């Protein structure tokens with residue numbers, strides 16, 4: 441059986457995957473890029489920075505010559521792509537915000553690629569949708585980067601994978617059949633993580649038992665809920681399965697409960713629809729390595745990079761998207777860069793220490809000072825497994841904070857009171873109310889929001 445599984449994986453990689461990637465889907469050179477990435481991940485820090493600088497200068501030159509928005513912007517701020525000496529020189533460029541993309545959309549698309557790009561959109565956490573596009577070559581880089589990053593967990597295309605993932609719409613028609621076939625060939629099983637009633641969770645468990653996935657790819661908080669369900673009922677009867685977490689930041693308490701249900705190999709990943717995989721953990725689990733060959737990531741406040749260890753806005757430059765160059769795109773997340781120190785795995789790709797989530801979901805105290813969302817998670821972290829299963833903190837337009845709590849069986853009032861008492865020092869006198877409920881549902885996109893900021 442083991443041999444057969446290995447053989448299938450091998451055959452898939454040799455036969456189906458190249459066929460699928462190269463011929464069926466626009467003959468993408470995904471596998472060539474993957475081969476490159478497998479080598480470049482072992483380059484020295486200096487070599488990685490040099491490679492990134494070359495990619496950056498090429499993109500900037502292209503943008504200057506072909507893309508009206510950048511032609512005007514570079515002229516205005518006096519940026520000459522040939523004279524760029526390091527990524528730090530980008531500071532001259534104001535971040536590209538979602539508002540700017542909407543306003544200047546037509547000027548951001550390269551006329552050379554017009555009508556030949558892949559078009560996508562996001563609903564946007566603030567409810568304002570964002571459209572964007574990218575060229576086919578960028579798609580190949582995106583897929584290659586994703587495979588390489590996922591491989592650090594033991595993932596291989598062709599090995600059985602269980603996706604506990606939000607499925608926005610049912611698959612239908614020719615495209616649905618194509619996707620279903622693609623998934624079957626890749627031996628990927630999908631389970632909708634938005635369905636979290638008892639029957640659906642039992643279904644997920646039996647799918648894991650029968651499918652015997654080599655890797656699980658999941659939405660973080662849904663998987664944490666499934667893990668709690670598995671532990672409460674004593675359902676685990678499998679060996680350790682690596683779990684790749686995406687879509688939401690992975691918090692310590694969730695990591696701990698997922699590790700109990702599936703074993704200690706829990707990997708955080710960070711990506712977005714606009715650029716796909718940005719960073720992912722290696723087997724050392726000490727921060728997330730940036731996928732620097734494809735994306736230049738900066739952490740900045742008001743466009744100026746902050747020191748490692750400090751929180752700031754995520755700015756990404758998509759180095760291979762020539763269809764609609766996104767240079768210093770402010771994707772709405774906040775994160776912290778890790779201080780430079782070699783990772784035990786030997787890779788010298790830079791690392792993110794953590795992603796804090798959406799800036800739009802940051803509460804403010806009476807003086808307008810931001811209250812980091814992580815505060816709630818940290819205060820609940822020690823207590824979370826014994827006291828509560830889930831929480832959601834909502835800041836009302838009045839400033840008041842309303843806390844929704846799903847209690848766990850071991851909940852006690854006394855212990856909870858202690859935790860709530862500790863919030864005071866962070867909320868700076870904002871009134872706090874608490875409501876106990878049976879469940880907290882995910883949003884339409886399948887993501888749970890633990891922090892919600894309501895605006896007037």
Ligand SMILES: [Zn+2]
Pocket residue numbers: 722723724729783784785786787
């Ligand atoms: Zn590493």
